[in-house]
Amino acid sequence: MKMKRILTALAVPLLALFLLADTGFAQRERGFDDKEIRIGQWGPQTGPAAPWGAVARGSKLVFDMVNEKGGIHGRQIRYFIRDDQYNPSQTMAGVRELVDRRGVLAFVGGVGTAPGMAVQSYLRQNEIIWVGVCSGAEAFQDNPWQWNMWPSYFDDGSLLAKFAVENKGYKKIALFYQNDDWGMDAMKGINRRLKEHNMELVAAVPVEPIERDLSSQIARLQSSGAEAIIGIVAPTQAAIALRTAVSVGFQPQWLHSYNLCDFALMNHITDGLWAREGVITSAFTDDPNADTPLMNSYREAVKKLAPEERWGIFYMAGIVVAEPLVHALEKAGPDLSTAALRDALDSIADFKGIGPRITWSKESHRPPRELQIWQCGPNGETIVVQDWIENELSME
């Protein structure tokens, strides 16, 4: 008799726990109701990587514009940004909170390889849709719950080399790269392209992200006799390299990765050398000042909805990753569900916002393989020297 009472006493809280857990699960499964759709993103809003935080705020502009027009099939988008300071453990905390407590339907963007890697398996286990992680790392490519937007570094290197050889006719090309996966992936792309032309890099000089004195690297690049240098480095190292080169009278043509296509920023931190030396970069958006109806609508929306924001490339990146998600939500129709959104994403074909043209299918969620090539004009303006071009070479 006593045993029975103990068991009953235990069963009540256990049952309650079970029921509560079940409601939690049901909420997580849906991520929306009749009035709202919940979307999340993480990104460094404070700390050393804060400049990249603009991505998460750029996506907000797209959702605010949608909400202003009445939402998607009558539902408003409720958007959550979690500041992770580019610290993977904080990314995990923010993501868990959004999944478990807020119950989001999908994540969009998310800056950086390391923070993304930290939450990848968690999001996959929970079957949360994730569109456009801001990293070109290969590790993100085979997740069935991820749809990728960020161009791969292999394609970036390959297309920069293609432009240098085919459009500019350079015979001696050197590489200045960050000594990690980013630099190595791009180097593979460059070598693959140069092989097509029976060429080789005249020098490949590594740099660590913390280094500030680049004199020996520049001396090595200079003595290689390079006419053009492809740079796969962070803004700081690119700026210091350019300054150092100028200070020893070395003026090759610099071609940098798409991470450096924010000409306003680069011109600012190089005392205007970026413009004076006419630096070339690849790019993953349309010209920020293009006079197209879509671009104009965004620029006007920024003035109205987020006047404190700078119309910079990281901000635009946030728009680029949010566009296909909004498009898929519209396609999924009023009977929204995770499965419906998934099908809608899988059937996106030839979709064009202000980024590259996207086609996804059930079999492939890989990012677009096309980029533009820009040159910084004498007054810091963007000159599109090569319209969208697709990399036709594969890694093998």
Next chain:
Amino acid sequence: MPFGQLLIEGLAMGACYGLFGLAVVIIYKTSEVVNFAAGDMAMFSTFVSFHVLTVYGAPFWVSFLAALAFAALLGVFIEFFFLRPAKNPSLLGLIVITIGTQLLLAGVASWKWGAEQQAFSIPFSYQVTYEIMPGFVISQWAIAVFIIAALIMAFLYFFFKHTKLGTAMRATQQNKHAAKIMGIKTNRVFAFAWAFSSVIGVTAAVLLSARTILDPQFMMEPFLRAFAAAVLGGLMSIPGVLIGGGIMGLIENFFGYAWPTWKPITAFVVIVLVLCIRPAGLFGKHYVKKV
């Protein structure tokens, strides 16, 4: 190998490291504390100069003087409020306080000026270059670095050898209690040493930022190099530190040219080797305390 270029650039960067190493050495000379906040104190003061220059639109020299004044105050402030209140401090305890100060300064600077990189220009441009002989290109910036480093070193040498305050600082380092008995106000000496170190630190940092870039992390790597230069030259020797800086710059540049992948670790290999072979550094005298 572009010998001339590596030599000039190596010596110029080395002079900056050496100059910054002096900031570390001055505090070490008086209190035997290695100041791990030196880099971020200099970073913070450089941002003050940048702020005066860009926000108030003041000429460079005004902003630089403001930074020097701020640096001196910052040094005194940190000594007075962070180090002095420590109860029965051990040397290690004081060093940990400097590490905490470094984190605090880095955080405040990121909050106030943001993490985005800034360009900081000084009147000595790295863009104006002279070819003194074939293969030897020197920029205005490098000339300024050599002259300023030489002037500061000459001044310090004179200061520590021939002024009362300099002698008092050396006395305080050798024996704090004896110095006190002889009538030296050791607390004031410490405060002065922190101010002095901070002023030299910001001078080096302004020169470095003009050549590299200004952001809240920009002194992290130079601090490590400067520390290596100071260990190499001997933490007690003023000319030793500057020569150590020069050697450091040259080793890094020539090694970095020959084996770029190994460049970042050169400084640390140098520290380890020196500590193994000559713990007091190339020019330092090793004091043995008698029990």
